[in-house]
Amino acid sequence: MYPQDALKKWHSGQGLWKTVPKESWNKWSWQVNNSIKTLDELKTLINLTKEEEDGCKFSEEKLLMSITPYFFNLIDRDDPNCPIRKQVIPRSSERIIMPEEMLDPVGEEPHMPVQGLVHKYPDRVLFLVTSFCGSYCRYCTRSRLVSNAQNYDFHPAYEKAIAYIEKTPSIRDVLISGGDPLLLPDKKIGMLLKRLRSIPHVEFIRIGTRIPVFMPQRITPLLCQYFEENGPIWMSIHVNHPKECTLELKEACKKLLMASVVLGNQSVLLKEINDSVNTMRSLCHRLLQMGVKPYYIYQCDLITGSSHFRTDVQKGIDIISQLRGHTTGYAVPQLVIDAPGGGGKIPLNPETIHKITEKSIFLKNYQKEIYEYPLFAPQSPLKMVEPTCMKK
Numbered sequence: 001m002y003p004q005d006a007l008k009k010w011h012s013g014q015g016l017w018k019t020v021p022k023e024s025w026n027k028w029s030w031q032v033n034n035s036i037k038t039l040d041e042l043k044t045l046i047n048l049t050k051e052e053e054d055g056c057k058f059s060e061e062k063l064l065m066s067i068t069p070y071f072f073n074l075i076d077r078d079d080p081n082c083p084i085r086k087q088v089i090p091r092s093s094e095r096i097i098m099p100e101e102m103l104d105p106v107g108e109e110p111h112m113p114v115q116g117l118v119h120k121y122p123d124r125v126l127f128l129v130t131s132f133c134g135s136y137c138r139y140c141t142r143s144r145l146v147s148n149a150q151n152y153d154f155h156p157a158y159e160k161a162i163a164y165i166e167k168t169p170s171i172r173d174v175l176i177s178g179g180d181p182l183l184l185p186d187k188k189i190g191m192l193l194k195r196l197r198s199i200p201h202v203e204f205i206r207i208g209t210r211i212p213v214f215m216p217q218r219i220t221p222l223l224c225q226y227f228e229e230n231g232p233i234w235m236s237i238h239v240n241h242p243k244e245c246t247l248e249l250k251e252a253c254k255k256l257l258m259a260s261v262v263l264g265n266q267s268v269l270l271k272e273i274n275d276s277v278n279t280m281r282s283l284c285h286r287l288l289q290m291g292v293k294p295y296y297i298y299q300c301d302l303i304t305g306s307s308h309f310r311t312d313v314q315k316g317i318d319i320i321s322q323l324r325g326h327t328t329g330y331a332v333p334q335l336v337i338d339a340p341g342g343g344g345k346i347p348l349n350p351e352t353i354h355k356i357t358e359k360s361i362f363l364k365n366y367q368k369e370i371y372e373y374p375l376f377a378p379q380s381p382l383k384m385v386e387p388t389c390m391k392k
C-alpha cells in the first residue's frame with residue numbers, strides 16, 4: 001500500500017485549522033486545549049462509521065478519546081481504513097474481550113514497590129509520572145490507568161519513588177514514562193531530571209514519549225535546555241507509520257538532537273496499519289532520516305479489547321527477515337514480545353542458525369545462502385609467522 005517511495009512528500013501544515021493564527025497553532029498549550037475529545041466535536045470534522053460512533057461512546061468507560069489537531073490533520077478523512085485514523089479513533093471492536101486478554105497484560109502491578117514505579121529488571125525501573133497523554137492510542141497497554149477512564153485513581157508518588165531509587169543501588173537505569181511525561185510542565189521535568197541525575201548510581205536516564213509525534217510544538221527551547229543540562233537523555237518516541245514522519249516531527253527531532261538527546265523509536269505491530277514490509281521499511285528509512293534509531297517493534301500486547309489490532313506472531317518475524325540484510329543495519333529494529341505475566345521483553349528473531357555440527361556452525365544469510373564458521377576459539381597459540389607484508 002505504501003511502497004518504499006510512495007510517500008514522496010513529508011506532510012506539514014495547519015490543514016483544517018488554516019485560519020488559526022500561526023502563533024496559536026505552534027503553542028503546545030493550544031494543541032492541548034483544542035484536542036478533540038467528544039463525539040460531537042469529532043462529528044463536525046469527519047464522517048464517522050457506525051463502528052466508530054459506537055466506539056466513541058464506549059471509550060468513556062474504557063480509555064478516553066483525545067486527538068490533537070496537529071495529529072488529526074494526518075488523517076485521510078476519505079479513507080475509513082486510514083492508518084492514522086485507526087490508531088486514535090475508537091471502534092466498537094474495543095468492546096470485544098478475548099479469553100487470553102488482560103487488564104495488565106505485561107504484569108506490572110505485582111512489580112510496583114511504590115505506586116507508579118515498576119521494578120521488574122534488577123538494574124532498571126519504569127517510573128510512571130502521569131496518567132495523561134497527548135492523544136490516546138486505542139491499543140494502549142496501560143489503558144487500565146491511563147486517562148483515568150477506568151477509575152484506577154492513579155497518583156504518582158514522586159518523593160516515594162525517588163526515595164526508593166535512592167536507597168536501591170542496583171538501579172542504574174531509570175525510564176520515565178506514563179502516561180506521557182512530556183505533558184508535565186517544563187519546570188517539573190527539569191526538577192525530576194535533576195533529582196535523578198544527582199543519584200550517584202543512576203547512570204542512564206531515558207524518557208518514553210509519544211508527544212513529539214502528537215504535538216511536536218511541545219519541544220520548546222526551555223525543555224531542550226533541561227535535557228541538555230541533565231544529559232545525555234535518551235528518548236524513545238513512538239512512531240507507527242511513515243505518514244507520522246512529518247516536517248514538524250523532523251524539526252522537533254533536530255531540536256532534541258541538538259540538545260544531546262539520543263533518539264530511538266518503538267513501534268507496535270498493528271493489523272492493517274503497519275503490518276507490511278513496505279510500510280515498515282518506509283517507516284524505518286524515514287526514522288533514520290530524522291536521526292532516530294528504530295529500537296523495538298512490539299508484538300501487540302494482550303490488552304483487553306485489542307484483538308482487532310493483533311497480528312499473527314509470524315507476521316512480525318517475516319517483516320524482520322525481509323529487512324535484515326536487505327537494508328541498513330541501523331534501520332532494523334528488534335522484534336519483541338513483552339511476556340504476559342511479567343517476564344519482560346523477549347526478542348524474536350528469524351532463524352539464522354542452519355545447523356550446528358561438532359566443529360562448525362552453519363549460518364543462513366539474508367539471501368538464505370549457507371556459510372560455515374568454526375564453532376570453537378583456538379585452544380593453543382598458533383605458530384607465529386612473521387607477516388610477509390611487514391618484511392622489507
Ligand SMILES: *Cc1c(COP(=O)(O)O)cnc(C)c1O
Nearest residue numbers: 118119120121124125126175345
Ligand atoms: C521496557 C521496560 C524496561 C526497559 O527495557 P529495555 O529492554 O532495557 O529497553 C524497563 N522496565 C520495564 C518495566 C519495562 O517494561
